[in-house]
Every structure is written in structure tokens, then in C-alpha cells.
Amino acid sequence: MVEEILGGVNGVLWSRPLIRSAAEAHMWTRLLVTPALAVLLLSATAPALEPPTFSDEVVRILQNRCQTCHRPGEHAPFSLLSYRDAYDKKDDIRDAVHARAMPPWKPVFGFGDFLEPRRLSDAELATLLRWVEAGAPEGDPANLPPPLVFSEGWKLGPPDHVLEMAEPYTVPGRASDVYRCFVIPTSFPEDRWVTKVEWAPGDRKLVHHILSYIDTTSAAEALDRRDPGPGYTCFGGPGFNPAGGLSGWAPGIQPRVMADGVGMLLPKGARVVVQMHYNNNEPESRTDRTRAGLHFAKGPIDKRQRSIAALNRTFTIPAGDRRYEVRASWTDYLGRDLHANTITPHMHLLGREMMVTATYPNGLVRPLVHIDDWDFNWQGTYTFTQPVPLPRGTRIDVVAVFDNSAANLRQPSRPPRPVSWGEGTIDEMAIVFLGVTVDAERIGWRPAAK
Numbered sequence: 001m002v003e004e005i006l007g008g009v010n011g012v013l014w015s016r017p018l019i020r021s022a023a024e025a026h027m028w029t030r031l032l033v034t035p036a037l038a039v040l041l042l043s044a045t046a047p048a049l050e051p052p053t054f055s056d057e058v059v060r061i062l063q064n065r066c067q068t069c070h071r072p073g074e075h076a077p078f079s080l081l082s083y084r085d086a087y088d089k090k091d092d093i094r095d096a097v098h099a100r101a102m103p104p105w106k107p108v109f110g111f112g113d114f115l116e117p118r119r120l121s122d123a124e125l126a127t128l129l130r131w132v133e134a135g136a137p138e139g140d141p142a143n144l145p146p147p148l149v150f151s152e153g154w155k156l157g158p159p160d161h162v163l164e165m166a167e168p169y170t171v172p173g174r175a176s177d178v179y180r181c182f183v184i185p186t187s188f189p190e191d192r193w194v195t196k197v198e199w200a201p202g203d204r205k206l207v208h209h210i211l212s213y214i215d216t217t218s219a220a221e222a223l224d225r226r227d228p229g230p231g232y233t234c235f236g237g238p239g240f241n242p243a244g245g246l247s248g249w250a251p252g253i254q255p256r257v258m259a260d261g262v263g264m265l266l267p268k269g270a271r272v273v274v275q276m277h278y279n280n281n282e283p284e285s286r287t288d289r290t291r292a293g294l295h296f297a298k299g300p301i302d303k304r305q306r307s308i309a310a311l312n313r314t315f316t317i318p319a320g321d322r323r324y325e326v327r328a329s330w331t332d333y334l335g336r337d338l339h340a341n342t343i344t345p346h347m348h349l350l351g352r353e354m355m356v357t358a359t360y361p362n363g364l365v366r367p368l369v370h371i372d373d374w375d376f377n378w379q380g381t382y383t384f385t386q387p388v389p390l391p392r393g394t395r396i397d398v399v400a401v402f403d404n405s406a407a408n409l410r411q412p413s414r415p416p417r418p419v420s421w422g423e424g425t426i427d428e429m430a431i432v433f434l435g436v437t438v439d440a441e442r443i444g445w446r447p448a449a450k
């Protein structure tokens with residue numbers, strides 16, 4: 001049995017035991033011929049083909065797969081628009097796509113089905129590798145497709161209400177990993193149902209990701225008062241028990257649209273707490289003032305978008321342990337039949353791997369998500385292609401793996417220390433959130449007649 005495969009990501013070798021038990025083995029057989037291996041096999045046997053050129057094949061892949069982030073003003077550190085841009089970065093491109101570090105997409109292929117996977121097809125990957133191998137030829141510029149046009153402004157049309165950080169926030173030059181929560185009050189006289197949220201980062205070069213939480217108490221404002229300057233420092237969570245959220249944003253993420261009849265509840269008088277993760281790669285300071293465009297329900301709402309979590313808060317990861325497993329199992333959320341539409345794995349800097357499965361009352365195991373190269377900076381909410389049924393009695397199992405050794409480049413404690421649950425940079429979490437609706441729910445909210 002294959003015990004381990006070694007994968008190189010960003011030059012670091014992580015050992016990843018993939019198969020834990022014979023029962024899990026069947027899920028993995030199809031993953032053993034990895035795409036990179038397939039490419040090697042392909043290039044070993046294929047006859048000498050005309051190499052792909054930038055103007056023909058390569059630019060089209062960059063347009064489809066890279067330019068949403070790799071263009072001026074966006075968060076990625078360089079552009080991939082022109083031949084010159086791509087030629088200058090050809091070796092980095094080869095390494096990044098070969099390791100599947102780029103485009104950033106963490107879920108292991110074939111374990112759970114998600115919308116908008118940002119994964120290169122094997123053919124696209126092979127084309128990029130062959131192009132670099134052939135010396136990255138330009139080809140005939142006459143064959144270039146028209147450049148992509150990126151629209152400014154709200155993609156979903158004018159929102160009904162715009163939430164905005166109360167004041168701009170300035171991040172000093174060369175400051176990396178600044179995590180800050182900003183409290184935005186709302187003053188609607190009644191509960192509102194939100195069906196679409198479009199995040200508009202103020203400075204897209206600065207903003208690495210956005211998470212949002214709803215506070216119906218005064219907890220967030222108290223935290224804000226205690227911390228000088230706009231907002232307050234927060235890392236692994238908002239510092240209070242949230243009453244929901246309004247989704248989030250990361251580079252390349254499309255605005256979230258709810259299914260018909262499903263809404264996110266924004267309770268009357270609630271505060272929206274926006275957690276910003278900033279990275280300033282430039283020498284000079286930069287300023288952000290992020291906004292969110294909310295769209296309220298225009299039609300009936302029968303189901304509330306809810307969040308359930310499977311978590312383990314009682315672990316201690318021994319100092320120095322290279323591979324420490326934390327497990328969590330939960331059954332019978334709300335005692336109802338549910339459908340899950342999104343999944344959000346969450347760990348901090350020591351997290352290396354997370355696997356989540358659903359075991360049905362009849363014993364069938366359904367893969368939900370597997371991240372085998374966790375990166376706190378690329379955490380995401382993944383939307384299932386089809387809502388996943390979670391009938392009453394389904395068990396959600398989480399296996400989270402942590403590397404608390406000094407060899408972990410992301411290790412925040414030198415020397416390593418025993419680590420338990422907490423919201424700080426040097427604490428950990430082992431939690432998965434599922435965005436769910438309750439099958440039997442019939443809220444019966446109807447828009448007021450005009």
C-alpha cells in the first residue's frame with residue numbers, strides 16, 4: 001500500500017500520508033496518478049509537437065485562469081497580461097503551476113464537487129509546461145485574442161444598501177498579515193433578508209481576504225473601544241460569538257448569490273463586523289476603505305441560510321509534534337433534515353490538512369472536502385455543485401492535522417509550544433462550518449406590496 005507521497009510546495013517538502021485505512025483506500029485509487037505524473041507520462045510518450053506559443057494557446061489560458069488576479073491594481077504581485085510579463089516570469093510560472101500552487105485552489109480534486117473550481121485542466125497545465133520547456137516562444141502577435149475588459153463598479157448592479165467602513169484604515173509600508181476587525185452599524189427598523197452580497201475591497205493591492213460576522217450584542221463595539229485606532233485586532237475569529245455572517249471575499253471570488261427563496265438574516269439593529277486581512281508589499285503606506293453592496297430579497301423567502309459547525313475545542317497539540325491529528329464528530333444538527341450548500345474549513349498557521357466526510361445513517365460515506373496543503377492565507381468557502389443532503393442522523397467527521405514542529409515554516413512560536421484552541425495567532429482551531437438550509441423550514445416572508 002502506498003503510505004506516503006511527497007509533494008513540493010513553495011520549495012518545502014511536506015510528507016502527506018494519504019491513505020489512513022483500507023476503508024478509505026477506494027476513494028484514493030483514482031488520485032494516485034496525479035496530474036503532474038500524467039503530464040510526465042504524456043511528455044515521455046508524445047511525438048514532438050509544435051510547441052505552444054504565447055499568442056496562440058498560452059495567453060488564452062492566462063486570460064481564463066490568471067488575469068482576474070494578475071493584473072495592475074489587483075492583489076497578485078505581478079501582471080500576466082503581456083508577452084513580456086509572462087516571459088519574465090516563465091520559470092516561476094512553471095514551478096507554480098507544476099506544484100499546483102497557482103491558481104490558488106486548495107480542495108483535493110475529486111473529493112467533493114464545487115462550483116467554479118480554479119483548477120487548471122491537465123491539458124492547460126501540460127500546455128504551460130511545454131511552453132516554458134520550449135523557451136516560451138511568442139508566436140505571431142496577429143493571433144492574439146482581444147484583451148479582456150475588466151468592468152469597474154458593482155458587478156451585480158446597484159445594491160439596495162452599501163455598508164462601508166466608518167473611516168479609512170492605513171497599513172504601513174511592508175506590513176504583512178495585518179488582521180483587523182471593523183464594526184459597521186446598521187439602522188434598519190426591521191429585520192432584513194439579504195440575498196446577494198458584493199464585496200468591494202477599497203484597495204485591492206492591500207486586501208488579501210475579507211470575512212464578515214453579525215453581532216446582535218454590544219460585544220464588538222466593546223472590543224473596538226478597547227483598541228485604539230479604527231477597528232480592533234483580530235486573527236482567527238471576531239472575538240465574540242457571531243449571530244451569522246454575510247459571506248466574504250478573496251481575490252478571484254465571484255459575488256455570492258443565494259438560491260431562490262433562501263436569504264441571510266440581518267437582524268434589526270445588528271452590527272456587521274468585517275475582518276480584513278491586509279498585506280502591504282509596497283514600501284509606502286496604503287489606505288483601505290472596504291464596502292459591501294447588499295441586495296435585499298425581492299421575492300418570497302422560505303429558508304434561512306444558516307451555519308452549523310463541527311469542531312473540537314479540547315485538544316492540545318504537543319510542542320514539536322510534526323503530525324498531530326485532531327478529530328471531531330457531530331451528529332444531528334438541529335434534529336432536522338438539512339441540505340448543505342457551502343463548506344468552510346478553518347485552522348490557523350499550524351494546520352496542514354483537513355478532511356471532512358458525511359456518514360449517512362445507512363453507513364454510506366460521502367466525501368465533503370479534503371485540503372491536503374492547508375494555507376491560512378488561502379482559506380475559502382467552497383460552494384457545492386449540488387446542495388448535499390444531510391438527513392437527520394448523518395454524522396460529520398473532521399480530521400485536522402497539525403504540524404507543531406520547528407520545521408514548519410509557518411510556525412509562529414520559536415521554540416514551539418503546546419497549542420490549544422483560541423483565536424490568537426499562536427492558538428489553533430479545528431473547525432468546519434457548513435452553510436445549510438433546513439428542509440422543512442417555511443419562513444413565509446413576503447416582500448411588502450408596492
Ligand code: HEC
Nearest residue numbers: 065066068069075076077092093096101102103104251252
Ligand atoms: C485568485 C487569484 C489568483 C489567480 C487566479 C492566480 N494567481 Fe498567481 N498569485 C496570486 C497571489 C495573491 C500571489 C502572491 C502569493 C500568494 O499570496 O500566495 C500569486 C503568486 C504567483 C506566483 C509567484 C510564485 C508563488 O507561487 O507565490 C506565480 C508564478 C503565479 N502566481 C502564477 C500564476 C499563474 C500562472 C496563474 C494562472 C494559471 C495564477 N497565478 C493565477 C493570485 C492569483
